[in-house]
Amino acid sequence: MAANSILSWEEIKLHNTESDVWIVVHGNVYNATKFLEDHPGGKDLILDVAAQDATDVFEEAAHSSEARDILPGLLVGRLKGYGEAAPPAVYPVIGGAPTPAATQARERRKRRSKKAARCEERSRHHGSFRRWRSSLSWLQDGGC
Numbered sequence: 001m002a003a004n005s006i007l008s009w010e011e012i013k014l015h016n017t018e019s020d021v022w023i024v025v026h027g028n029v030y031n032a033t034k035f036l037e038d039h040p041g042g043k044d045l046i047l048d049v050a051a052q053d054a055t056d057v058f059e060e061a062a063h064s065s066e067a068r069d070i071l072p073g074l075l076v077g078r079l080k081g082y083g084e085a086a087p088p089a090v091y092p093v094i095g096g097a098p099t100p101a102a103t104q105a106r107e108r109r110k111r112r113s114k115k116a117a118r119c120e121e122r123s124r125h126h127g128s129f130r131r132w133r134s135s136l137s138w139l140q141d142g143g144c
């Protein structure tokens with residue numbers, strides 16, 4: 001198993017015995033089988049969290065940096081989906097309908113874009129009027 005494998009809980013759950021035990025700490029999946037007998041805290045503490053997320057118990061035991069240095073050597077992969085971004089925000093929906101606040105916000109956006117379209121139309125119109133007026137005074141001044 002390559003240390004950079006992405007592992008699902010389905011796969012991790014298969015490694016839950018004394019002869020094959022994986023644990024998950026901070027989204028990293030470790031094969032603790034060979035370390036069981038060497039664990040200063042005893043093998044049972046690790047077996048209690050076999051094939052589970054052991055992050056909390058691992059941290060509660062306030063392991064030293066020496067203990068943490070052992071972990072990379074036991075790494076089998078990363079937990080699938082760990083630390084992924086939250087899904088994009090959506091309009092809050094109550095009973096299938098947008099909330100009044102969401103509806104108001106949408107209405108405001110619609111009004112704003114209508115206003116912007118009106119303004120654009122007017123400035124186009126004024127622009128041609130200005131062009132017409134300036135060519136008129138240019139003609140009055142004798143043209144070319």
Ligand code: HEM
Binds near residue numbers: 045054
């Ligand atoms: C593969 C994962 C683990 C490794 C590499 C590991 C490593 C170690 C090491 C080296 C120590 C000696 C003290 C230290 O240096 O901090 C220790 C102590 C301890 N570990 Fe772990 N440990 C692991 C998992 C766990 C888990 C899942 C628990 C669950 C509660 C646990 C609980 C403890 C406790 C309570 C002690 C203190 C034992 C004592 O002082 O009598 N460890 N561990």
